[in-house]
Amino acid sequence: MAKQEHSSILEALDVKKVTWYHVTTVIISGMGFFTDSYDLFVISLVTKLLGRIYYHHPGSSSPGSLPDGISAAVSGVAFAGTFIGQIFFGCLGDKLGRKRVYGLTLVIMTVCSICSGLSLGSDPKTVMVTLCFFRFWLGFGIGGDYPLSATIMSEYANKSTRGAFIAAVFAMQGFGILAAGCVSLLVSAIFNHQFPSPAYMVDPAASTVPQADYVWRIILMLGAVPALLTYYWRAKMPETARYTSLVAKNPEKAATDMSKVLDVDIEAGFAKNDQARVSSDEFGLFSKKFLRRHGLHLLGTATTWFLLDIAFYSQNLFQKDIFTTIGWLPSAKTMNAIQELYQIAKAQTLIALCGTVPGYWFTVGLIDWMGRFKIQVLGFSFMTACLIGLGIPYHHWTLPHNRIGFVVLYSLTFFFCNFGPNATTFIVPAEIFPARLRATCHGISAASGKAGAMVGSFGFAALVKAVGMKKTLLIMAGISFLGLLFSFLVPEPNGKSLEELSGEAEPEKI
Secondary structure, three states: OEEOOOOOHHHHHHHOOOOHHHHHHHHHHHHHHHHHHHHHHOHHHHHHHHHHHHOOOOOOOOOOOOOHHHHHHHHHHHHHHHHHHHHHHHHHHHHHOHHHHHHHHHHHHHHHHHHHHOOOOOOHHHHHHHHHHHHHHHHHHHHHHHHHHHHHHHHHOOOOOHHHHHHHHHHHHHHHHHHHHHHHHHHHHHHHHHOOOHHHHOOHHHHOOOOHHHHHHHHHHOOHHHHHHHHHHHHHOOOOHHHHHHHOOOHHHHHHHHHHHHOEEOOHHHHHHHHHHOOOOOOOOOOHHHHHHHHHHHHHHHHHHHHHHHHHHHHHHOHHHHHHHOOOOOOHHHOOHHHHHHHHHHHHHHHHHHHHHHHHHHHHHHHHHHOHHHHHHHHHHHHHHHHHHHHOOHHHHOOHHHHHHHHHHHHHHHHHHHOOHHHHHHHHHHOOOOHHHHHHHHHHHHHHHHHHHHHHHHHHHHHHHHHHHHHHHHHHHHHHHHHHHHHHHOOOOOOOOHHHHHOOOOOOOO
């Protein structure tokens, strides 16, 4: 090992060139987000299948569908668990350490993914209740991944590429959404090939072959695979120096752990130098000093994430309904249940490939050059413009020869959501708060986002039914514009150390 050139561990972390350790940390943390997004968004692909399996009435001329209340519960219950998990694990990460609770989230996600697919019962109600129960706890585990992954990555990264590394972790969400579509395509194609149902064209009751019940279960259970594969590597990760040195006050362990990360010999005295450089005024969450320094920051990160997720999750979870409304997807009466799943998955996969995934990686490539604030404002602005462009001439887009234009503009809303606030609202809360409150504040901000997701998942269908799709799209545009306004409460973290941003590096004021 080389000798450390700096007398401070935190300074060394801030200027350390990109190493293979940084890359592996992105992969290990990112696979959690891959799993998170797969589990959260895959449910939107199978809800129509669940309705056709469990709520088809014998003798009816149309396929079955989930009642509105049950559909909202199945789609949104995981967000309720995520909301609680983000706050719980965020606080726990600041109390016990990031690494000590990091692996627990994966265990919960693995077990609950499998159990969601095994939801059993003698009647539809029992199956739905069991499914909702396990998806709630699945969401609880997913919730822990948000504050812990963001905080760990921010505390390992150097200040010049920190934004790109945190964005890369979050960008795995795009691949998770894409994987959900691809897995659904593959499984539905296999089952439809093995068990076709041509009889449906004569008898609607034959639209759902018995094997369809295996399809949604397999798709949900496959979400356990990436979480299970990542657990070993998470267990081997050392605690971050910023937690060990500044919060746990254990300079010896900080020096030992960071010697491996930085690949240099570090003395415990270097961690003590960090403690001397950082203010020891440990004001509490929501104390007067916290509110004076960071109150508006927390309000900004929480409100922008809340407003973003209303629009983001409404559009993601109800893509199938939007595409059906404009006639881009064939009528359910023309397909058996597995064929319908295939068509829905194909539409989601196309949107993910054309808009969602590229948006995330544009953020990764440009965030440390443009800055967080510019990308967030740009994203909210274009989301507002695209949703207005969809909403005002909505009836124009429903005409058969204009549907491609609708899909292109709709894809752009996802592109600028992800090359914009969907990434930056995740990144900034991991940078601007003190180390001892960083995971907690990120958890609060993320939980505000999931409150928005619950509003979107439970309210979107009701809103469309009440005012129609045109007005709903315009309301989403208004919500995006509000997000743009609240963005001005959030500081620009670009190029600064975490201690500069949080105010911890300032001399203590008497």
